[in-house]
Amino acid sequence: xxxxxxxxxxxxxxVAIGGGAPISVQSMTNTDTxxxxxxxxxxxxxxxxxxxxxxxxxxxxxxAKCLCEICEASPLPVIADIHFRGELALLSxxxxxxxxxxxxxxxxxxxxxxxxxxxxxxxxxxIRVGVNAGSLSKKxxxxxxQGTCTVEEAMVESALVHVRLLEKQGFELIKIALKSSxxxxxxxxxxxxxxxxxxxxxxxxxEAGTPRIGIVKSCVGIGALLSExxxxxxxxxxTADPEQEVFVGINILQSLGLREQGTEIISCPMCGRMEINxxxxxxxxEQHLAKETIPIKVAVMGCIVNGPGEAREADVGIAGxxxxxxxxxxxxxxxxxxxxxxFTALAAEIDKIIEEKKK
Amino acid sequence: xxxxxxxxxxxxxxVAIGGGAPISVQSMTNTDTxxxxxxxxxxxxxxxxxxxxxxxxxxxxxxAKCLCEICEASPLPVIADIHFRGELALLSxxxxxxxxxxxxxxxxxxxxxxxxxxxxxxxxxxIRVGVNAGSLSKKxxxxxxQGTCTVEEAMVESALVHVRLLEKQGFELIKIALKSSxxxxxxxxxxxxxxxxxxxxxxxxxEAGTPRIGIVKSCVGIGALLSExxxxxxxxxxTADPEQEVFVGINILQSLGLREQGTEIISCPMCGRMEINxxxxxxxxEQHLAKETIPIKVAVMGCIVNGPGEAREADVGIAGxxxxxxxxxxxxxxxxxxxxxxFTALAAEIDKIIEEKKK
Numbered sequence: 001x002x003x004x005x006x007x008x009x010x011x012x013x014x015v016a017i018g019g020g021a022p023i024s025v026q027s028m029t030n031t032d033t034x035x036x037x038x039x040x041x042x043x044x045x046x047x048x049x050x051x052x053x054x055x056x057x058x059x060x061x062x063x064a065k066c067l068c069e070i071c072e073a074s075p076l077p078v079i080a081d082i083h084f085r086g087e088l089a090l091l092s093x094x095x096x097x098x099x100x101x102x103x104x105x106x107x108x109x110x111x112x113x114x115x116x117x118x119x120x121x122x123x124x125x126x127i128r129v130g131v132n133a134g135s136l137s138k139k140x141x142x143x144x145x146q147g148t149c150t151v152e153e154a155m156v157e158s159a160l161v162h163v164r165l166l167e168k169q170g171f172e173l174i175k176i177a178l179k180s181s182x183x184x185x186x187x188x189x190x191x192x193x194x195x196x197x198x199x200x201x202x203x204x205x206x207e208a209g210t211p212r213i214g215i216v217k218s219c220v221g222i223g224a225l226l227s228e229x230x231x232x233x234x235x236x237x238x239t240a241d242p243e244q245e246v247f248v249g250i251n252i253l254q255s256l257g258l259r260e261q262g263t264e265i266i267s268c269p270m271c272g273r274m275e276i277n278x279x280x281x282x283x284x285x286e287q288h289l290a291k292e293t294i295p296i297k298v299a300v301m302g303c304i305v306n307g308p309g310e311a312r313e314a315d316v317g318i319a320g321x322x323x324x325x326x327x328x329x330x331x332x333x334x335x336x337x338x339x340x341x342x343f344t345a346l347a348a349e350i351d352k353i354i355e356e357k358k359k
Numbered sequence: 360x361x362x363x364x365x366x367x368x369x370x371x372x373x374v375a376i377g378g379g380a381p382i383s384v385q386s387m388t389n390t391d392t393x394x395x396x397x398x399x400x401x402x403x404x405x406x407x408x409x410x411x412x413x414x415x416x417x418x419x420x421x422x423a424k425c426l427c428e429i430c431e432a433s434p435l436p437v438i439a440d441i442h443f444r445g446e447l448a449l450l451s452x453x454x455x456x457x458x459x460x461x462x463x464x465x466x467x468x469x470x471x472x473x474x475x476x477x478x479x480x481x482x483x484x485x486i487r488v489g490v491n492a493g494s495l496s497k498k499x500x501x502x503x504x505q506g507t508c509t510v511e512e513a514m515v516e517s518a519l520v521h522v523r524l525l526e527k528q529g530f531e532l533i534k535i536a537l538k539s540s541x542x543x544x545x546x547x548x549x550x551x552x553x554x555x556x557x558x559x560x561x562x563x564x565x566e567a568g569t570p571r572i573g574i575v576k577s578c579v580g581i582g583a584l585l586s587e588x589x590x591x592x593x594x595x596x597x598t599a600d601p602e603q604e605v606f607v608g609i610n611i612l613q614s615l616g617l618r619e620q621g622t623e624i625i626s627c628p629m630c631g632r633m634e635i636n637x638x639x640x641x642x643x644x645e646q647h648l649a650k651e652t653i654p655i656k657v658a659v660m661g662c663i664v665n666g667p668g669e670a671r672e673a674d675v676g677i678a679g680x681x682x683x684x685x686x687x688x689x690x691x692x693x694x695x696x697x698x699x700x701x702f703t704a705l706a707a708e709i710d711k712i713i714e715e716k717k718k
Contacts, residue, residue, distance in 0.1 A: 001543040001544075001547060002543060028628065028630050028631075029630065029631055030628065030629040030630050030631060030633070031631055032631050033631040034631075039631070055630075056630075056631055057630040057631035057632040059631070059632045063631065081630065081632075083632075083664045103664070105668075106664065132664075132665050132668070133668070134660075134664075134665030134666075134668035134669040134672070135664055135665045135668045136668065181625045181669060182616075183582075183614045183615055183616075184360040184361060184586075184615055184616050185360075187586055188360060206627075206665065207625045207626060207627045207628070207658075207660070207665060207669055208628075209624050209625060209626045209641075210624070210626060210641055210642070210645060212645075213610055213614075213624070214626075215574060215575065215578070216574065216578050216607060216610040216611060216614055217610075217614045219574070219575050219578030219579045219582060220578045220579070220581075220582030220585075220586070220611055220614045220615060221582070221614070222579075223578060223579030223580070223582045223583050224582050224583045224585075224586035224587075226579075226583075227543075227546055227579070227583035228583075228587075237627070237628040238628055239626040239627065239628060239629060239637065239638060239641050240628075242628075245628070248575060251572055251575040251576075252575060252579055255542045255572075255575055255576045255579045255580070256542055256543055256579060257541075257542070257543050265568050265569070265572070266540045266566045266568060267566060267568045267569060267573075267598040268565075268566045268596070268598065269387065269389065269566070269567075269596040269597055269598055269599075269601075269604070270389040270598060271387050271388065271389050271414075271416040271440065272387075272388055272389060272390055272391050272392040272398070272415055272416035272418070272422070273416040273418045273440075273442075274389070278598065279598060279599075282568075282569055282598050283569070286569060286571075299566075301493075301566065305442045305462070305465070305491075305493075305494055306491050306493030306494045306565065306566060307493075309464075309491070309492070309493030309494045309495065310493040310540060310566055313493070
């Protein structure tokens, strides 16, 4: 249903980005990259969580050298995250990295960029031009301060300077990110950039904070961009475990119909119309389906207003009544079930459907 | 920064909705409306959480009669939620309710609608025409089934039938909602309706589920609509306490710059570049600010890449280094602080700023 903006296609390892490819989910390790074992263990955990691409910070030469071992054993394509020093990008390219990220705010020397473009081009490794509002270079901060451009314009122009430098070397395996911790600034920056080029976009809200507020900011910002058709790969940035970033990223895509749902539970907010005790029932169903990978849609509804309708659209569902519930399957009422047996009856139907789907 | 779509203005009690008024946050009680005391206690809790408008289910005559006492003592304007039976709307209008919600999917008799419009008009009480995809009437379900219209079109047309019936009675204090548990369906329905009328919109994702997934769906859906300029009042529907709905609703508005921030904490996702232990520090700052109402922006950043930039934009902040951090205030480095003293130093600066702002 979402009409995605047409972009060019690049590949991070075997993961296609842009050109209509499925939107991929990225995360970043927060282990010390120089601790190869801890980093690889974390990469395996985020891979299990469903992550498509992982990025590692490269703060120094030792970290760059450790990338060789990390890339060799990583189940996910690895992107090297470079700031300040171009030679760290060149060194990282000696490892089997599948992508580079450079920051125009702190890597400005055109000769450095030219050298990086040449080596990345030889190795067919795409480069993300990743601008952060928090690390714009002095030139752009001054322009903003003087009022000659907005933050969003500075972000876009700053990225385009790098894009032109890369193109000058004949390098076009480019991806662009324009992140701010302020959601409307981020949205506006990507909207402006969409009118200026057709490179794929990596979208996200940077420094979104702890899960409590960071999930809201990320979902609002990334959700708004995706619903406008902007974004080819995403990262949710949270002050939390990277696995949690991945879960939220996948949930954003699923909620917009941009990735297949695994299990889906529809449940109502329990108003004064409800005559059964819904919350423990929903929690039990959630637990029952926690490890399930077969796509199944279950509706757990408190009353007859939207209950039958939602339960009809689901594979299986219940709609609560007075001390009992109606069990629905494939749009039909199967039977009425006393409240105390609702979970057992629903779980049995769920298991039956999953068995059938597996065949 | 968001350009809001121009709509007419109505009032729910003293809360303006539409016509450029601030976007209000609604919730719904999940107590039994016939239990006046429990309902009033819950209304007081959601009012304390920052809710602007509360809605109560009216499943029967007794609930309608209890509204008198509830409305008299409620700190928030009360909306009566009506399904199936028009006489419950008429009875509710005898109480001092400030709004009515009717559902075109289950209240279809034009004579009923005419009577409700007449009495609501006499009392100057606005009516929300609230369509849910889960409770579309048989006629529309059949049309969808036969492929003669999409779900979104059915939702819009179903609402417009009611709108025309109300207008026929000279009643125009109308608000519209078009909710589905499917996010893209909801977004598309509101987009279609925005081309058909200029009544204010109540936006939300219905039956979004438990907080884990419901927050993501609500933020993505409501965030996408608001970022397009659609939506004059909102409700986050969660299988959870109504207070939590209110917190998430307020956070959505704040993240889009549509409501003033109280305290704001910017914190980074802690990559392999970080050399201080950030998470406990962020958690302590969050706790320190938990009850604060003075607007203050604090940046807690792990490293020098975006650290100084974000800390500069904040009222106060730290950017981590090796075993220490730089304390920033109003864009200037105040001093370097050893890691073990970072929280104490930051908290002292925060308290100082809050004291100054209070004066």
